Amino acid sequence: MGNSLQSNPPTAQLHISVHATDWLWTVFAIMLVSTFYAIFRSMTQSRGQRAFHHIAVVILTTASIAYFSMASDLGQTAIRTEFSRNNPPGVTRNIFYVRYIQWFINAPLIVLMLLLATGLPLSEIFVTIFMTLVVVVTGLVGALTASSYKWGYWTMGVFALLYVFFSLLWSGTRSSFHANRQGYVTGTAYIAFLWLLYPLVWALCEGGNVIGPTGEMVWYGLLDLLSGPVFLFVCLAGLRNVEYGSLGLQSGKTSDYAGSGLAAGAGAGAAASTNSANRGVVHEGTEAHAGPSGIAVADREKGPAVPSAA
Template sequence: MSSLGGSLDQNPPNADRHITEGGSDWLWAVTAIMGLSTLGMVLWQTTRPRGTRFFHNIALIILTTSTIAYFAMASDLGATPVRAEFSRGTTNTRQIWFVRYIQWFINFPLLLILLLFSTGLSVSDILTTAFFSWVVVICGLVGALVPSAYKWGFFVFGLLALFYIWSVLLGHGPRTTFNAGQTTRSGYVRGSGLVAFITLLYPIAWGCSEGGNVISPTGEMIWYGILDLILGPLFLYHFLFGLRNVDYGAFGFHSGKHTDGAYGGPDGGVGAGPNMKTAGGGATGARDVV
């Protein structure tokens, strides 16, 4: 990939306002970082004992999805032209990257699940929060594809969904009982604060790019790319490193396999946690995790 502008030659931009060769170069760099992070997570996951890979598996899915999405965007694929509400001079259409929203549709709820499963929140509360992350992403996509001022209605709906997510991350989550200990609670508080702050910057980026057509698509790629790198490799590796010595039995996880017994079984490499039965009968208040 010595001349990454070749992506634009082979896949010509389909809108008046589109990414430049420099934007493609940046996207290839992010793709490389995501790809290396994915490979590192694969290796890290294989070193974990059976029954302690739940969080690592989620991180692996997130990083793999990001790698594929950024490969598509770096190749100048996965975008569609949409008439801009604000033309900004001679611009009539702008590239809208639907592949990015596919990435977020998969990754955003998984990121929240990874965070919230370290708390004492019920599974129903966690899944409801994950649902509202889909509302955020879908409203962002639909709003980006709407050429009229009605796009801002979808923007407001998405923002209201974000407020709900923030209330769970910063309000309900920290007040639950952290069976895994104070270290896990401290890590969650720091992690949820970071996620809340970074997700605040996404709608600002949307308003300046897909919404208001203020910044160029290349500037959009740089902005979103930095945010995705922070919530992707940087956050995931830091958060998982903080859980390296935590007794997974305290989370109440259970594989659901009789041969695994309670929390990984006798050959799973990990003993039963404080809330787990020692035979294959499951756990009191355990979460079933396949």
């Protein structure tokens, strides 16, 4: 595609080099190939077993677009640095906001992939995802802030990240599991270690201007590859023999299980849920059957049923 810096000239005095664009094109190629592979892998699964594969497709597609933009020297703006280091005072530096758009989409999905394997209630999963978004937004706002107030955003982001770590490494590991607990612990520890490095790189790059834009691209590229394709494909391999029904992820559509041998079971489960909702609720320890009028009738030896409200 030629030299990206010639086609899209940098807007700041401190900007990425030609070697940085070569590295970014390499990362883009890896992300793109990984996206196609994830799509292929999802198509080899039965329709009721594709949730995690589809999440991986979304993550890798987003990363591919982001790295195409950065390799093209697009999705960036010039921000005056707080610390000029060996440069003239007031020097400007390229800040790639497209990277934060990528993280805004991908980071919550990675958290969701991990927490779906746990028994955490949806409210806790929701708060953890929200805190993940706080980490990304505060990082972006801090990077776009020229004054020392950027460190206030950085500090708030670090505290939000600590909450995410607490939810993943403490609350998640102590919840009920129907899948591989050890696999979850290993995966969350791996992601926590990588994500702990992001604030450090931010402090040395966008924050403190210690590492230049080219070094910034190398560090973030490595971290995104390790927490992107590497993590996702290892995660999918670990979920290869896990029944989605054990995670509470079964679809109510029997067509999702066509050809998988699960259609009858899924259909029966959906029908049972519908009948339970329409005919009434039976107390625990009772057995009920439908009477001629469609109202639940209890087994006399087990106890009375509670009819549904008219």
